[in-house]
Amino acid sequence: MMIRGADGTDITDADAVAAIMDRVMPHSVLNCAAYTGVDAAEDESERAFAVNRDGAEIVAAACAARDVRLTHVSTDFVFSGTRQTPYPPDAEHGAAGIYGRSKSEGETAVRQACERAAIVRTSWVYSPYRHNFVKSMLSLMRSGRDLNVVDDQRGAPTWTRDLAATLIEVARTGWTGTGHWSDAGQCSWYEFAVEIQRQALEAGSLETPVSIRPVSTAHYAELIGRTLAPRPAYSVLDSSLLAADLGLTPRPWADCLAGMLAEEATLAAASARRKE
């Protein structure tokens, strides 16, 4: 069920959430709705907490009251980023920024309101749709601009296709608990950008390489002339618990990236044909 569907239901509005639950009578709810502006959240903390904590609680309470399964999506940003090995699902939270804190408190609120909920944390999500790192990199590379990309934050990219399949499996099996899902392996944003360019050149969806320079987060903030919200320096998630329970195997991130780039090329070709 899409909470924010054609009627634009706001998850911070308990009456609206109750109304759509009673109208749709879902068997299962997947809550992907969130305030996701990591930097903007520092200035709009009230809104971030309203959506990511209070809205999450409203959805969870509505599910609990109707005995409806809930899968709630959360983030690697709930962690401090001080580890050097992948975060297991029961690792202590320690978000430094407002976005991560609001999502962390959202998880607690969900767990209190709906004991049987599944909470699935993911990281560095990309797809051919909407705004994300892979699409931004491709667009900048195609414009021929040389790039400075952060090299002191490590994480695991996640293709929405594999994430969606996992979330569907969580809902289908009624899995409960807190789990992690990302593509396998890890990289820095810089390494991710280098691989995006390598694959795009190889696939012919990028004609000319640009220069990609690794920079620190602090230097990147200087280059763009604004203060960035704190981000975890290391936020690789250990997906093994969920993978084992569901009988799934995360695929290497570079393989998933290849799948996404192929999908992006197909969509671009279809869009070009429609314009002809």
Ligand SMILES: NC(=O)c1ccc[n+]([C@@H]2O[C@H](COP(=O)([O-])OP(=O)(O)OC[C@H]3O[C@@H](n4cnc5c(N)ncnc54)[C@H](OP(=O)(O)O)[C@@H]3O)[C@@H](O)[C@H]2O)c1
């Ligand atoms: N992107 C990542 O790298 C990443 C990483 C880890 C976890 N996550 C988690 O994945 C989930 C989806 O994130 P995303 O990246 O897909 O973000 P997104 O593109 O910003 O999508 C969030 C969605 O939530 C909707 N929304 C915002 N406020 C709402 C409200 N009050 N009521 C109902 N809907 C509302 C937004 O609708 P409008 O656009 O109409 O406002 C948007 O459709 C979130 O829980 C996020 O924390 C994302």
